[in-house]
Amino acid sequence: METNAINEPTRKSRVNYELYVKICGLRTPETVAAAVAAGANAVGFVFAPGSPRTVEPELVRTLVAQVPEHVETVGVFRNQPVQDVIDLALRAGVGTVQLHGDEPYANLEALHAQGFATLRAFSIDGYRALDDAERQRWESGRILLDAVEPGAGITFDATELVEAPPAGTWILAGGLNPGNVAHLVGTLHPAGVDVSSGVESSRGTKDVDLIEAFIAAARSSCATSP
Ligand SMILES: O=C(O)c1ccccc1NCC(=O)[C@H](O)[C@H](O)COP(=O)(O)O
Numbered sequence: 001m002e003t004n005a006i007n008e009p010t011r012k013s014r015v016n017y018e019l020y021v022k023i024c025g026l027r028t029p030e031t032v033a034a035a036v037a038a039g040a041n042a043v044g045f046v047f048a049p050g051s052p053r054t055v056e057p058e059l060v061r062t063l064v065a066q067v068p069e070h071v072e073t074v075g076v077f078r079n080q081p082v083q084d085v086i087d088l089a090l091r092a093g094v095g096t097v098q099l100h101g102d103e104p105y106a107n108l109e110a111l112h113a114q115g116f117a118t119l120r121a122f123s124i125d126g127y128r129a130l131d132d133a134e135r136q137r138w139e140s141g142r143i144l145l146d147a148v149e150p151g152a153g154i155t156f157d158a159t160e161l162v163e164a165p166p167a168g169t170w171i172l173a174g175g176l177n178p179g180n181v182a183h184l185v186g187t188l189h190p191a192g193v194d195v196s197s198g199v200e201s202s203r204g205t206k207d208v209d210l211i212e213a214f215i216a217a218a219r220s221s222c223a224t225s226p
Pocket residue numbers: 024025044046048051052053076077078100146147149150151152153154173174175176194195196197198
């Protein structure tokens with residue numbers, strides 16, 4: 001089976017860590033096409049209930065069909081039973097599952113057994129509360145550090161990252177936008193960035209111009225990252 005950069009099994013996933021850029025919370029063919037054309041490494045679809053971005057798996061299946069093989073397709077879940085996650089991800093046809101709640105490590109293992117690549121998101125508070133052994137275990141896979149409220153566009157406070165993972169091994173999210181992404185990448189040295197609110201014209205509605213501007217700004221930061 002094909003594997004990705006950290007040797008996880010993948011379905012439709014290839015991961016480029018030069019600077020990985022994920023555009024999350026997509027819901028339309030136009031915005032998916034814009035993200036892909038602008039050079040996104042990954043496109044994300046929210047299955048967590050209660051979000052203005054929540055989508056049905058049948059819609060996502062049609063969106064995934066327009067995504068080229070080299071772009072990672074990510075389903076985002078939050079505190080849902082692992083069997084529901086697997087069922088939804090299979091119906092949608094995504095290659096990667098992002099767990100954005102308090103899910104245990106066993107859920108990640110269950111997803112790997114089904115052939116999904118994974119991303120485990122932590123709030124800054126959640127990450128700081130991990131002991132050394134937990135941190136080491138989660139950091140053996142890909143982790144994403146986010147603001148306390150996911151998908152809320154809360155601007156990231158860099159001073160909270162004194163205990164950041166090693167430079168270049170993790171994905172930064174939380175309140176990123178075209179105006180701050182280059183500076184934050186240059187300062188914090190993540191392996192990648194993930195954005196939702198910062199590329200929206202109103203809550204839940206993606207804006208093609210902002211998607212293009214975000215990806216261009218993120219790419220311009222590469223000269224200052226390790
Ligand atoms: O986007 C949501 O509404 C959402 C809901 C529940 C769990 C996760 C969610 N989004 C996760 C993401 O990947 C966002 O891109 C990430 O939290 C950054 O969001 P933002 O601060 O809005 O850029």
